[in-house]
Amino acid sequence: MLNMLLLGAPGAGKGTQAERLKKRLKLYHLSTGDILRDAVKKGTTLGKKAKEFMDRGELVPDQIILDMVKEVIEQKVKKDSSLQGFLYDGFPRTIHQAEGLDLMLADRKEQVDVAIYIEVDRDTVLKRISGRRTCSSCGALYNVYFKPPEKEGICDICGAELYTREDDNKKTVINRFDTYIKNTMPLIRYYEEKDKLMRVEGKSTPDEVFEQIIKTLDKRFNIK
Numbered sequence: 001m002l003n004m005l006l007l008g009a010p011g012a013g014k015g016t017q018a019e020r021l022k023k024r025l026k027l028y029h030l031s032t033g034d035i036l037r038d039a040v041k042k043g044t045t046l047g048k049k050a051k052e053f054m055d056r057g058e059l060v061p062d063q064i065i066l067d068m069v070k071e072v073i074e075q076k077v078k079k080d081s082s083l084q085g086f087l088y089d090g091f092p093r094t095i096h097q098a099e100g101l102d103l104m105l106a107d108r109k110e111q112v113d114v115a116i117y118i119e120v121d122r123d124t125v126l127k128r129i130s131g132r133r134t135c136s137s138c139g140a141l142y143n144v145y146f147k148p149p150e151k152e153g154i155c156d157i158c159g160a161e162l163y164t165r166e167d168d169n170k171k172t173v174i175n176r177f178d179t180y181i182k183n184t185m186p187l188i189r190y191y192e193e194k195d196k197l198m199r200v201e202g203k204s205t206p207d208e209v210f211e212q213i214i215k216t217l218d219k220r221f222n223i224k
């Protein structure tokens with residue numbers, strides 16, 4: 001099993017790259033943000049607990065996240081025997097979560113193989129996030145500045161309506177960015193010290209960023 005992480009600020013392009021990587025490498029895309037949003041939408045106990053943190057742009061408590069991730073990994077491994085590995089997106093977000101993941105994987109005789117860090121500056125992030133739109137049906141991602149749909153507000157792929165994520169307003173975005181700097185930046189050092197970190201420059205186009213990732217992965221693991 002390959003265990004790959006995507007690190008980077010909100011709006012760095014983790015979701016966009018995850019879509020491509022999971023297809024190319026046949027990994028399961030485990031996005032804690034997506035799982036939480038789904039739980040909020042369905043009104044589950046998890047969703048009710050998580051919503052207040054998410055609305056404020058704060059992190060959901062570590063133990064809730066770790067229990068949730070463990071359950072998803074166990075379910076997927078049981079269900080899909082052809083699975084090549086996991087692509088973690090938006091997780092871990094704190095050192096405590098990273099240590100929890102290491103323990104979880106060690107129990108399965110696995111480890112984090114690589115942490116891909118997509119680097120972007122704050123201004124780019126703010127512009128990207130304020131323009132971000134998501135399809136309410138198939139989840140396709142758009143941006144009114146960089147990748148607009150052909151018809152405003154409508155998904156090119158399935159024709160459903162596009163929406164703006166509730167936590168993508170400017171105040172919450174700034175808070176999410178600052179939360180990221182405070183809690184998530186130490187992770188960069190954590191994986192660097194373990195020689196797992198791979199840096200890519202995230203300001204380029206999605207295609208260019210993807211090419212950079214594949215090239216660096218190929219050098220390191222010989223996977224294309």
Ligand code: AMP
Pocket residue numbers: 010032033034036053054055057058059060061065089090091092093097167176
């Ligand atoms: P994202 O879609 O990854 O930007 O996540 C949206 C929101 O969900 C974040 O602002 C947090 O409130 C929450 N969240 C997602 N992943 C995590 C995580 N690993 N740890 C704590 N909170 C998370």
